[in-house]
Amino acid sequence: MDKEHIYFENYADTWDRDRKENPAKLQFLLKLAKIRAGASVLDAGCGTGVLLPYISRAVGKGGTVTGLDYSRQMLDKARKKFSDLPGLSLVEGDVLKYDLPEQAYDAVVCLNFYPHISSRSRDFVKKMRRSLKDGGSLIVMHDMGRQQVNRIHDDRADRRLLPPADMLAADLVGGGFTLSAAVDWDDLYFVSVTKADELSYDPYGRGGASAPAGSSHRSHTQKKAVVNRLARVEGHLEAIKRMVEDERDCSDVLVQLAAVDSAVVSVSKVILKDHIDHCLADAVRGNDLESVEKLKKAISIFVK
Known part of the structure; x- marks a missing residue:
């Protein structure tokens, strides 16, 4: 039993007292998670079970x-x-060593847990991906902001601290997932990705077949960058919605709206550059005049 394991065993009696839950925040995180009725969910690193009744x-x-x-x-x-919750089972085991069933869960949820496995994040991501059904979600969330999380773990020199949400999202996308949402606020942290099936990267759904002759479709070479920037837009929109619901000052809302505008401009520049460098260039090289005209028209509409 390592030092961290001993720490949690000894701290169990006072954990709930010292780490008081915030029901409103946990409900909001579960709302972001979009867990559906009838789902099978794994709460990885469940601790004393703070999230269990919400799930x-x-x-x-x-x-x-x-x-x-x-x-x-x-x-x-x-x-x-x-113990009286319907459909609940509690399992003792190290998430990195326990023999989880394959394709068993619709969602794997990690609340305030990621820093404890971040030094072996690749192993963790691979294992969670195997345990998820196709289309299942891996959700990393904290009921506090990233900076506060990092301050709590700043004495753990052997660990990589919790990264910005877009960086974690990029790592997870590289591990065979597609990004659903990423929120990185001062008071909470949320990243949700979906297990990509083997055909999800085939734009024509033909098991690797080439594009039809004359098709103007071009795959985006900057897909990861676009998806990550769109996640930021989604995060800002969620923040605005929350501010309006909480009746926050208009100045705060306007600042978030400015952030949305900046994020949209950022993703637009990436798509426009990709559009010119690849889509338009490929159409010109292929002497596809019809596609060239369509692409030029799209650029003209965008610029206006």
Whole structure:
């Protein structure tokens, strides 16, 4: 048993007292997670089970929730609090070593857990991907901001700190996922990615067949950059919605709107450059005059 394991075993009795939950924030995170009724969900690193009742309500009676943690004392606390939740099972085991079933879960949720496995993040991502069904979601979230998370773990020299949401999203996309959402605010952190199936990278759905003759379709060489920037736009829009609901000062809302405008301009520049460097250039080289005209018209509309 390593030092961290011993720490959690010893801290279990006072964990809930010292780490008071914020129901409104947890409900908001679960809203972002978009867990559907009837889903099968793994709560990786569930601890004393703070998130279990929220997930249970989301999946309903037809769903299942598995809480996995390597601290027996933490699990005992979770069991005492939530043993009556329908469809709940609690499992003792190290998430990196435990033999998880393949393609078993619709979602894997990690609340306040990622820094504890960040030094072996590639192993973790591969394992979670295997355990997810096609189209399943891997969700990394914290009920506090990234800077606060990093301050908590700043004495862990052997670990890489929690990265900005867009950087983590890029790593996960590189691990065989597509980005669903990324939010990196002062008071919370959320990244959700979806397991990509083997055909998701085939733009024509033909198992690698070439594009039809005369087609003006060109795949985007900067897809990852575009998706990451769009996630930022989504994050800013969620922030604006939250500010309006909380009746925040108009000046705060306007600042966020300016951030949306900046993010849209950023993604537009990436797409426009890709459009000119590849789509238009390919059409000219192929003497595809019809596509050239369509592409020129699209650029003209965009510039206006």
